[in-house]
Amino acid sequence: MSGRDRINYNGSEGVYMKNIVITGSTRGIGLEMARVFLQSGCNVVLSGRGETMSEQAASLHAQYSEQALYVPCNVQKQNDLENLWAVSSEAFGSVDCWINNAGQNAPYEYIWDTGEDALGAVIDTNIKGMILGCQVAARRMIAQGSGQIWNMEGLGSNGMIQSKAVLYGMTKSALTYFSKGLAKELKDTGVLVGRLSPGMMLTDFITKAPDGSPGEVYNDPHFKKVFNILADKPETVAQFLVPRMISNTKQNASIAWLTNAKAGMRFMCAPFRKDRLI
DSSP: OOOOOOOOOOOOOEEEEEEESSSSSSHHHHHHHHHHHHTOEEEEEEEEESSOOOHHHHHHHHHTTTTTEEEEHHHHHHHHHHHHHHHHHHHHOOEEEEEEOOOOOOOOOOOGGGOHHHHHHHIIIIIIIHHHHHHHHHHHHHHHTTTEEEEOOOTTSSOOTTTTHHHHHHHHHHHHHHHHHHHHTTTTEEEEEEEEOOBBBBBBHHHBBBSSBBBBBGGGGHHHHHHHHHHHHHHHHHHHHHHHHHHHHOOTTEEESOOHOOOOOOOOGGOOOOOOOO
């Protein structure tokens, strides 16, 4: 297929979206979205801060060697993002979909106990990195006449406040506002902006602290109870998000996996569920 052929997913014709760039895609939901895009016939550029891929990403890359590319990128650096676009568009001819998925979790602690280094890392990745990614993608997509930019929401995007996760939630609340504003500014350009709401997932954000040690949320019995009711594996969420991105034609679209209705049903059925993620 050429770079502008239509992509079919489960027998349904989608929009022109063949070449995909995903920041922070060496693990978790980013990696699983890459997997589903590749399975649907897309070309995918995997990206992470390391010079080499994680073991899981390397395995996926080897399986789809003609469709997949890895480009190191620290989203806090504009030059890295510019390079990510340049290498991707040169390899596949265009970038039809840019997903700002890279994120930094915060220590599970009260905000007054959070150090300056952690504060900077979370804000520089989740806000600055997302904005820089949007700037790079928007400028280039306006020039090529089309494209879609998707930003990954999270805790805080819906206004919910979780104690000891205020810093992270603040960045996701800002991301939602920014994404809506960017969609308004790009209204008549042919470039679409959307938001992805994956709900709660079993990823490194839950299992590990920012320094790689076991996540402190494991010591919070209330969090564990709620998590086991509402959370899913990233591969489950990716299977839901990707086909809807491929078929999207709307500006300011929001694709939400864990809706209020679904969450309510899970709480109702919780006493009968036996599967537990943590």
